[in-house]
Amino acid sequence: NKQVILSNYVTGFPTESDFNIVESTITLELPEGSNDVLIKNLYLSCDPYMRSLMSEGPARKGSLSYTPGSPIGGYGVAKVIESGHPNYKKGDIVWGFTKWEEYSLVSAAQIVTKIENSDVPLSYYTGILGMPGMTAYAGFFELGSPKKGETVFVSAASGAVGQLVGQFAKLTGCYVVGSAGTKEKVDLLKNKFGYDEAFNYKEEPDLDATLKRYFPEGIDIYFENVGGKTLDAVLSNLKVHARIPICGMISQYNLTEQEGVKNLSKLIYNRVRLQGFIVSDYYHLYPKYLEFLLPKIKEGKVVYVEDIAEGLENGPTALVGIFSGRNVGKQVVVVARE
Ligand code: NDP
Numbered sequence: 001n002k003q004v005i006l007s008n009y010v011t012g013f014p015t016e017s018d019f020n021i022v023e024s025t026i027t028l029e030l031p032e033g034s035n036d037v038l039i040k041n042l043y044l045s046c047d048p049y050m051r052s053l054m055s056e057g058p059a060r061k062g063s064l065s066y067t068p069g070s071p072i073g074g075y076g077v078a079k080v081i082e083s084g085h086p087n088y089k090k091g092d093i094v095w096g097f098t099k100w101e102e103y104s105l106v107s108a109a110q111i112v113t114k115i116e117n118s119d120v121p122l123s124y125y126t127g128i129l130g131m132p133g134m135t136a137y138a139g140f141f142e143l144g145s146p147k148k149g150e151t152v153f154v155s156a157a158s159g160a161v162g163q164l165v166g167q168f169a170k171l172t173g174c175y176v177v178g179s180a181g182t183k184e185k186v187d188l189l190k191n192k193f194g195y196d197e198a199f200n201y202k203e204e205p206d207l208d209a210t211l212k213r214y215f216p217e218g219i220d221i222y223f224e225n226v227g228g229k230t231l232d233a234v235l236s237n238l239k240v241h242a243r244i245p246i247c248g249m250i251s252q253y254n255l256t257e258q259e260g261v262k263n264l265s266k267l268i269y270n271r272v273r274l275q276g277f278i279v280s281d282y283y284h285l286y287p288k289y290l291e292f293l294l295p296k297i298k299e300g301k302v303v304y305v306e307d308i309a310e311g312l313e314n315g316p317t318a319l320v321g322i323f324s325g326r327n328v329g330k331q332v333v334v335v336a337r338e
Pocket of ligand 1: 330
């Protein structure tokens with residue numbers, strides 16, 4: 001059973017040397033009478049929150065945190081090999097929380113759902129039809145409360161979450177601008193995801209001036225993915241009653257000390273609503289999300305770009321790449337295709 005092991009706790013930016021690929025000699029079996037599920041992992045998801053699980057100390061996030069010498073874990077799509085649980089049977093395809101290894105023994109509680117719609121790529125359940133998709137949906141519609149004609153700004157706009165927020169904004173009739181870190185991503189934003197405008201934040205020396213250029217009247221909704229300097233510039237460019245769903249702040253995850261934000265007082269007179277959220281609080285909306293999205297995928301009204309890494313052994317490179325923007329679209333690792 002090939003596995004990706006954390007070799008040591010991580011401080012600062014993670015690198016490939018923080019992980020090892022090992023071949024475990026332990027044969028996984030479903031114990032007699034167990035109600036766990038033995039699965040074969042097919043597609044694994046690389047997600048920014050996984051950085052917090054690599055740290056030692058207060059940043060650790062409870063039971064999901066990684067331990068040096070043990071396989072790392074995350075969301076994935078898998079096939080049921082053997083099941084002791086009545087809800088799952090051999091051959092079922094499931095989406096849930098698994099380990100970075102070829103085969104895993106998981107509890108039924110780790111499985112989010114059994115996959116019923118297999119006429120879309122299965123890897124989509126790590127992205128558009130999985131956790132990042134639900135993040136874009138809940139963050140934009142539930143927290144952003146968008147209305148037709150409003151102005152929307154999205155950071156990390158070409159990523160797993162951002163590419164969907166832009167498309168949802170267009171479906172709602174909003175004007176939407178995205179920022180990303182390369183020319184290739186900026187082209188995707190404008191030509192593939194339908195963003196009205198897009199810019200490379202690394203080439204904009206004065207983000208405040210850039211935002212004033214794209215939003216002369218101000219921003220109604222800022223979908224926050226990066227934090228830091230971008231958030232500070234946005235705070236000076238908001239309309240009255242603007243909303244900021246705080247989805248993530250990836251620019252801060254690898255810093256030992258968080259950057260300060262100077263313009264918070266701008267929230268007051270503009271009566272801005274700024275709210276953090278965690279996607280798992282919204283999983284009850286998943287059936288509604290599928291109803292909204294599946295027809296749009298099939299009709300080509302919503303598209304999704306994935307960055308596919310082949311093989312578990314290429315997992316660490318793919319995972320650390322999301323913290324330097326190497327991924328173009330949703331970063332997926334293929335362990336096996338069936
Ligand atoms: P992405 O697919 O967008 O990958 C991360 C991207 O972030 C990189 O490609 C890079 O793109 C950008 N990035 C990396 N470092 C920086 C930096 N220092 N400054 C600005 N941009 C940077 O990831 P996701 O779409 O999966 O996640 C986007 C955000 O959503 C993250 O902050 C994540 O933590 C958050 N999230 C929150 C959830 C919740 O429940 N609240 C659930 C899921 C995600 P570029 O080339 O453009 O710099």
